[in-house]
Amino acid sequence: MNYFTEDSIWIYLKNxxxxxxxxxxxxxxxxxxxxxxxxxxxxxxxxxxxSFVRGQSYNGFTVQKLSYFKETLNDFIIAIAFGTQxxxxxxxxxxxxxxxxxxxxxxxxxxxNIFDDDFLHANAEKIETAYSLLSDNRSKAVFENAVKFxxxxxxxxxxxxxxxxxxxxxxxxxxxxxxxxxxxxxxxGDTLQELIEKAGGFNRAVALEPDPKTYKKLCLYINDKPNVxxxxxxxxxxxxxxxxxxxxxxxxxxxNNGTPLEATCIDTLCNEITPxxxxxxxxxxxxQALAGGIKTISKYKPKMNIAAYHTFEDLFELMLIVNxxxxxxxxxxxxxxxxxxxxxxxxxx
Numbered sequence: 001m002n003y004f005t006e007d008s009i010w011i012y013l014k015n016x017x018x019x020x021x022x023x024x025x026x027x028x029x030x031x032x033x034x035x036x037x038x039x040x041x042x043x044x045x046x047x048x049x050x051s052f053v054r055g056q057s058y059n060g061f062t063v064q065k066l067s068y069f070k071e072t073l074n075d076f077i078i079a080i081a082f083g084t085q086x087x088x089x090x091x092x093x094x095x096x097x098x099x100x101x102x103x104x105x106x107x108x109x110x111x112x113n114i115f116d117d118d119f120l121h122a123n124a125e126k127i128e129t130a131y132s133l134l135s136d137n138r139s140k141a142v143f144e145n146a147v148k149f150x151x152x153x154x155x156x157x158x159x160x161x162x163x164x165x166x167x168x169x170x171x172x173x174x175x176x177x178x179x180x181x182x183x184x185x186x187x188x189g190d191t192l193q194e195l196i197e198k199a200g201g202f203n204r205a206v207a208l209e210p211d212p213k214t215y216k217k218l219c220l221y222i223n224d225k226p227n228v229x230x231x232x233x234x235x236x237x238x239x240x241x242x243x244x245x246x247x248x249x250x251x252x253x254x255x256n257n258g259t260p261l262e263a264t265c266i267d268t269l270c271n272e273i274t275p276x277x278x279x280x281x282x283x284x285x286x287x288q289a290l291a292g293g294i295k296t297i298s299k300y301k302p303k304m305n306i307a308a309y310h311t312f313e314d315l316f317e318l319m320l321i322v323n324x325x326x327x328x329x330x331x332x333x334x335x336x337x338x339x340x341x342x343x344x345x346x347x348x349x
Contacts, residue, residue, distance in 0.1 A: 006148075006151075006152045006154070007152070008115075008116050008117055008151050008152065009103060009104075009105050009106070009151070009152055009153030009154075010035070010039045010041070010105070010114070010116055011117075012103075012152075012153075013036075013039070013041045013077070013079070013103070013105065014039050014040055014041050016077065018075055018076055018077045018101070019044035019045070019069075019073050019075075019076040019077070020036075020041065020042065020043055020044055020076065020077045020079055021043075021044060021045045021046070021047050021069055021076050021077065021078050021079065022043055022045070022046045022047070022061075022079050022081050023046075023047050023048070023078050023079060023080050023081060023082070024046075024048070024080065024081035024082035025046055025048055025056075025058040025059075025063060025081075026081075026082055028081045028082050028083060028107060029046070029058070029059075029081035029082065030059075031081075031107040032079065032081040032105050032107055033059055033081075035105065035107065035114065036105075043061070044073075044076065045061055045064060045069060046058050046059065046061040046062075046063050046064070047063065047064050047065065047066055047068075047069060047078070048063050048064075048065075049092075050065050050066070050067075053065045066096075075101075076100070076101075077100075077101045077102075077103060078096065078100050078101070078102050078103070079103050079104070079105050079153075080093065080102065080103070080104045080339060080340070081105070083338065083339060083340060083342055084338070084339050085336075085337055085338040085339075085342070085343060087337070089339075090337060090339055093155075093339060094155075094159075097155065102155055103153040103154065103155075104149070104153045104154075104155060104158070104339065104340050105153050106149070106150050106153060106312075106340055106341065108310070108311050108312055109283075109284065109309065109310045109311070109342070110283070110284035110310050110311055111284070111310075111311045111312075111313075113311065113312055113313065114312075115150040115151055115312045116151075119312065120151065123313070123316065126316050126317065126320060127147065127316050129316075129320060130143070130315070130316035130317075130319045130320055131143055131144070131316075133319055133320075133323055133331050134319075134331050134332070134333060135330040135331055135332055136332060138163070138332075138334075139331065139332045139333040139334070141160070141161065142161040142163075142333045142334060142335055142344075143315070143333050145157040145158070145160045145161035146161055146315055146333075146335060146341055146344065147315070149161070149340075149341055150312060150315075150341065155339075158335075158339065158340070158341065161335045162335050162336065162337055163334050163335065163336065164336065164337070165194075165198075165334075165336055167334075168332065168334050168345075168347055169198040169199075172332050172347055172349060173198075173277075173303055173305070173347060173349065174349075175195065175198055175199035175277060175303070176199055176200070177199055177200045177201040177202060177203070178202075178203050178276075179195070179199060179202045179203060179276045179277045180202070180203055180204045180205075180273050180274055180275050180276045180277070181195060181202045181204070181205040181206070181275065181276070181277050181278075181279075182205075182206050182207075182208075182266065182269055182273065182275045182277070182278045182279070182302075183205060183206070183207040183208065183279050184208050184235045184266075184278065184279060184280040184281070184282050184289060185208070185209065185235075185279075185280060185281040185282045185283065185307075186207035186208060186209045186218055186230065187209060187214060187218065187281075188214055188217040188218055188221060189207070189217075189218050189221030189222060191279055191281075192205060192207060192221070192222070192225075192228065193221075195277075202227070202277075203227065204227050204228075204273055205225075205227060205228040205229070205273075206228075206229050206230075206231070206269055206272060206273050207222070207228060207229070207230045207231070208230075208231050208233050208234065208235055208264075209230065209231075209232065210232060210233060210234040210244050210261055211244075212232060212259075215230070215232040218230050229272070231264075232261075232262075233261065233262045233263060233264050234261055234262075234263045234264075234282070234285070235263065235264065235265065235266065235280065235282050235285060235288070235289045235292065236263035236264070236265055236285065236288050236289070236292055237265060237288040237289070237291035237292040238263075238265050238292055239263065239264050239265060239268055240263050241260050241261065241262060241263065242260075242261055242263045243257055243258045243259065243260060243261065244258045244259050244260075244261040245257070245258040264292075265289075265292025265293065266278065266289060266290075266292050266293030266296050266297075267292060267293055267294070267295045267296050268292075270295075270296045270300075274300060275296065275300065275302040276300075276302050276303065277302055277303045277304075277305075278293075278302050278303070278304045278305070279304075279305040279306075280304070280305070280306050280307065281306075281307040282307070283310060284310040284311060286306055286307060286308075286310065286314060286318055287317070287318065287321060290306075290318070290321050290322065290325065291321075293325075294325050297322065297325045297326050298325055298326050301326055301328060301329065303347075303348065303349050304322070304346075304347070304348040305345055305346075305347055305348075306318055306322075306345060306346045306347075306348065307343075307344075307345060307346075308333070308344050308345055308346040309341055309342050309343070309344040315333075315344070318346050319331050319333075319346055322346075322348050329348045329349065330348070330349050331346065331347070331348055332346075332347040332348075332349070333345070333346055333347070334347065
């Protein structure tokens, strides 16, 4: 694979003569602006969707509508700095591409590494090894386009690696109503519901959700499902107590401060259930979850659906970890509709 036919997004934005407008004003935009300072990139303004603009200030900029920049600037680049899976918002961004240059300066959900030239060179061997492990041409195309999207920030690569979940569930996972399911990061029960819809049900399920408010909603969801047991716990490499930052929902993470929370591991959960299918979307703790499931993964080889986007390394390192635990796995990579490359999953069968 040749990743270097274009400049990295950071080099491109540093050298462009066009004004750069940040689209967004949340945590992602904070990270992008910090990296702009690091790379010496000038930001010329901040915009938001029309319904969010109320004259507010963000990082020293007055937040403006797109129409303001259209009237005041001859030409400019829009840098997307938020995440969305809402179809109308994705379609809106695709429509903007017809009139404006759109880029996505990718920042990690967790960690501090940036997907630039130094990152690519440092991880070249791992990237090539992971690529060689993929089991079908579509996975290899997704992987290559994902690397190019991370590096260049060009949406054309994101569109070229996006698929719905139907194909992967129907042709790769091939789940049945007899599955014994471990749901790590169960949220409000959305992936339990997904399993019911895709497989027609399941035999037994154990679900973990650490956030207390979300856990209550999960319990309400499973109230009429006697074959599900839910725990307000987090997953880790061993049984221990961790601290949990209760930010609410999908933003809640393990940290150095916060509420003490019981943590368990996959191998311990197997005293309660012998899994045939494991889903893990555990906000950057996927490596620790795998480390706590070595016996289970080695012995039972459950199908796995692993979030592979919380750090840039997840795209290739999670595959290498699973392969080292059990080399009998076949690996498939898919990205489902989301801007940026969130909801990118490694499927192990």
